Amino acid sequence: AQSVTQLGSHVSVSEGALVLLRCNYSSSVPPYLFWYVQYPNQGLQLLLKYTTGATLVKGINGFEAEFKKSETSFHLTKPSAHMSDAAEYFCAVSDIQAGNNRKLIWGLGTSLAVNP
């Protein structure tokens, strides 16, 4: 069965510092991988996704993630944090064995705080 582990339930960075949110997955088949962000009192918004092709994926708001098959990782990075990046970040993997639909399997989430 597929699973997702996000290391660090809370991450705190200074404004302008590098953001690194870790995600590792387990899958017996090539996965689709996603990062979603949830701002306070809002829904889940897609930041970026990896399906096939280039392993470095760029998303919205300056975020990017790299799919590393050998490490089974899909870490999320942003070179310079902004106060508006404070939110909950979720890594998810798509179950591609399910045939006609692709349920998402989620990590526990990482709460990112950005300090002035």
Add this chain to the structure above:
Amino acid sequence: EPEVTQTPSHQVTQMGQEVILRCVPISNHLYFYWYRQILGQKVEFLVSFYNNEISEKSEIFDDQFSVERPDGSNFTLKIRSTKLEDSAMYFCASSRGSADTQYFGPGTRLTVL
């Protein structure tokens, strides 16, 4: 930009009562999903729906749960007899195709007393 909407944003109910959570998916999407997140836990898949029928459901989605697309625009989740442990944030999502991005609504926070 089209978005998924959900109503109500917060629902409080007594244990044993029936609740219906409503979702309006993006209009040209064909795949619909419900997920839930119990406070402090992972987001969990409940059910997926395509072509007017359930395509997959999780172990959580027992006989107390049902989904319906009554009028071609709404997608509802009904919990027949709520339990305390049903208290959670419920998210609706939709996608155009099975492999396409799932777009999520803002969620309904269900509190069962």
